[in-house]
Amino acid sequence: MIYVVVVLAIYALGMTLLWWRLKTQVAGHLDAMLEFQLLKRSQRGELPLSPSKTVDWDAAQDEPEIIDKANEAMRLHQTFQKFVPRQFVDHFDKGGADKLALGYADEDEVAVMFCDIRGFTGLSERLSPQELMNFLNSYFLRMNAPIHANNGFIDKFIGDAIMALFxxxxxSSADKAADAVRAALDLQKALRLYNDHRSHSGYHTIKNGIGLHIGPVVIGTVGSDDRMDTTVIGDSVNITQRIEAMTEQLNVDILASRDLCDAAYSTFRFAHRLVDNIVLKGKTTSIELIEIFEHETVEEIARKQSTAATIKEGIALREAKKYEQALALFCQAYQEHQDDKVFAHHIDVCQKLLS
Incomplete structure (x- = not known):
């Protein structure tokens, strides 16, 4: 009898030890499974979730510490996603997780947007450091939604400027271009609402300029062994930035390349006009610049559309080296539309060519 009791005791002890070992192993497997499911849900765009929500997988109901761990991982994921957009991770995922390393590069065609505040230097000089930071965050908060609502994402904030990708x-390319144009138009609508708020609060209104272009870019990682960052480089990025810089010179809100405008226009219609055909800084070939003004008043849209033919004719005369005829045409148009800085720009160009 004693022998049987001893055998049963040893058996029970062995089963207890085996149960604890299996429980530890299962907990580890469940932990790995939850992290894997979290990663896959992130890649599919099902995250971020609200941090107040809990992960409730049936497999982990008896392991609350795993649920806490998964929730912590989710909160950490949400925080880092504010620094590295999910779309970047999607591009890196094409080559596998092991490709997320220094020097990785992926080429893709995207629509690029640059959006910059006009006269920001003068504005910043009138504000204290804290007021300036509050203003920028308030502005960026309103500019964020129109970009994300149109299938875009913000690559980076550069001072007061925004660089976004679509x-x-x-x-298709037409879809990407159309997303960028819709976002630009929505940004102008959001800015109008923001200026209404600023006016009622006793602040000066602000203006911004938006440049759009489409083309190939390289999406990758740069930096060093201990500090790495995602980046987008390529000729398309440089062209977009220079297009945006022309918005202030021409006093227009949205300026796009002919390539982007034509691609977007094949998907939906919007008011636009050719404003110039120029060689951008640092380039050797000319590019047609198109003003998009669908967001403006009905009267202003009609006025600008009525000037489109004149601008096109004047550019043709200038390119044919008939500078005096082009200058006369632009001067006459400027007398009729003195608020249109596009004509003032052409007059200046023609006068320089004649001098």
């Missing part, structure tokens, strides 16, 4: 993974 890659529409399942769409």
């Amino acid at each position: 890659d529409h993974p399942t769409g």
